[in-house]
Amino acid sequence: MAKNHPEMTLKAIGTVRNEITNPKRDGWREVISEIEIDAGLSPALDGIEDFSHITVLFWMNRLEDRELALKIHPRGEVKLPVVGLFATRSPYRPNPIGKTTVRLLERLGNILTVQGLDAVSGSPVIDIKPYIPQDDSISSALVPGWITRFHDMRRKLEDVYRRLLAVYGPQHWWPAEGTFEMMVGAILTQSAAWKNVEKALDGLKKAKALSPEALRKLSLNELAEIIRPSGYFNAKALKLKALAEWLGDAYNDDLCRMLSGGTMALREELLGVHGIGPETADSILLYAAGKPVFVIDAYTRRIIDRLGLAPRDHDYTDYQALFMDNLPADSGTFNEYHALLVCLGKNVCRPKPLCADCCLNEICPSRA
Numbered sequence: 001m002a003k004n005h006p007e008m009t010l011k012a013i014g015t016v017r018n019e020i021t022n023p024k025r026d027g028w029r030e031v032i033s034e035i036e037i038d039a040g041l042s043p044a045l046d047g048i049e050d051f052s053h054i055t056v057l058f059w060m061n062r063l064e065d066r067e068l069a070l071k072i073h074p075r076g077e078v079k080l081p082v083v084g085l086f087a088t089r090s091p092y093r094p095n096p097i098g099k100t101t102v103r104l105l106e107r108l109g110n111i112l113t114v115q116g117l118d119a120v121s122g123s124p125v126i127d128i129k130p131y132i133p134q135d136d137s138i139s140s141a142l143v144p145g146w147i148t149r150f151h152d153m154r155r156k157l158e159d160v161y162r163r164l165l166a167v168y169g170p171q172h173w174w175p176a177e178g179t180f181e182m183m184v185g186a187i188l189t190q191s192a193a194w195k196n197v198e199k200a201l202d203g204l205k206k207a208k209a210l211s212p213e214a215l216r217k218l219s220l221n222e223l224a225e226i227i228r229p230s231g232y233f234n235a236k237a238l239k240l241k242a243l244a245e246w247l248g249d250a251y252n253d254d255l256c257r258m259l260s261g262g263t264m265a266l267r268e269e270l271l272g273v274h275g276i277g278p279e280t281a282d283s284i285l286l287y288a289a290g291k292p293v294f295v296i297d298a299y300t301r302r303i304i305d306r307l308g309l310a311p312r313d314h315d316y317t318d319y320q321a322l323f324m325d326n327l328p329a330d331s332g333t334f335n336e337y338h339a340l341l342v343c344l345g346k347n348v349c350r351p352k353p354l355c356a357d358c359c360l361n362e363i364c365p366s367r368a
C-alpha cells in the first residue's frame with residue numbers, strides 16, 4: 001500500500017461466538033451468533049434493541065494467507081467478468097474488514113444475539129451501527145449487469161426448488177443402509193429402474209456380498225448372476241469388481257478415510273475407476289461423502305432445458321455449473337434438489353410431459 005497513508009490501530013469492541021469455526025462462502029442465512037461486547041461499553045448499546053437490524057463491522061482474522069490480487073473474478077467464478085477488487089465483496093482485501101447487516105434477535109446486557117452474521121467464531125468486532133432503511137436503502141441504486149444476471153438465475157433456481165419441495169416434500173435420498181451400499185447402488189442404477197436395482201441389492205445382501213472384500217472374492221460370473229435384475233449385468237459386474245479393487249488397494253477398505261478426502265481430489269480418483277463417470281462420481285461425493293456437489297442426470301437436463309434455463313454449452317459441467325455457480329454450496333440443498341428433479345422427471349416431466357399436473361407450469365415456457 002502507498003506509504004503516505006497513515007497506519008491505524010483498531011481495538012476490538014467485542015467478539016463473535018457461534019458454531020462456525022472455519023470460513024465458508026455461503027450458508028450463513030440461518031446462523032445464529034452472539035456478539036459479546038466489552039462490558040465497559042454496555043451503556044453504548046442502550047436503544048439498539050429498538051432496531052430490527054444492525055450492521056456489524058468485524059475483522060476477518062481467520063482467512064487463509066493469499067497474495068493480494070487487485071483484479072479478480074467476483075466470487076471466484078470464472079464465468080463472471082474480471083473486475084477490480086473494490087468492485088467486489090471479496091474478503092481478500094488490503095484490510096480484511098467484514099460488514100454485514102443482520103437481524104437483531106435479542107439484546108441482553110452486553111450480549112447481542114443476531115441471525116445471518118457471516119463471521120466465524122472468535123472474530124473481533126470493530127463496530128456496531130443501527131440499520132436505518134431511510135438512510136441505508138437507496139431505491140435508485142444501479143449495479144452492473146453481471147450482478148443482475150447472477151441474482152436473476154439464483155432467484156429462478158430457488159423458485160423451482162421451493163415449488164418442487166412444496167409439492168413433493170423431502171425425498172430422503174439416498175436410499176441405502178451404508179456407504180458401500182450407496183456406492184454399489186450408484187453403479188447398479190446406471191440405465192436401470194430403481195426397483196430393479198433394489199432386487200440386485202437384495203441379491204447381494206442374501207449372498208452376504210455387500211462389502212468390498214466379499215465382492216473381490218466372488219468370481220465375475222457369480223457376481224454378474226447375482227446382479228442380473230439390474231440389467232447390463234456383465235458390464236456392471238466388471239465395474240463393481242473395479243470399485244472393490246480400488247477401495248482395497250487405495251484405502252485398505254477404509255471408507256471413512258476415502259470419504260474424508262478433498263472434494264476435487266476424490267472426484268479425480270473416482271473418475272479413474274473403471275465404470276465411474278461424472279454422474280456416478282458426483283452421486284458418491286454428494287450422497288456418501290456429503291460434499292456440496294450437484295449431480296446432473298438425464299431428468300435434470302430435460303427439466304432445465306424445458307424451463308429455458310439451459311446453459312449455452314450442453315456439457316455435463318455446464319449444467320453442473322448452472323447450479324453450483326448460482327446457489328449456495330450446501331450439500332443438504334443439493335441432495336434434496338436433485339432428488340426432487342428426479343421425482344418430477346419420472347412422474348410428470350416425462351418424455352411426453354404431463355404439464356397440466358406440473359407444479360412448475362406457471363413458470364415453464366415449454367408447458368403444453
Ligand code: SF4
Pocket residue numbers: 303306307348349350353354355358359360361364365366367368
Ligand atoms: S410444465 Fe411441462 S414441460 Fe414444463 S417442467 Fe412441467 S411437465 Fe415439464
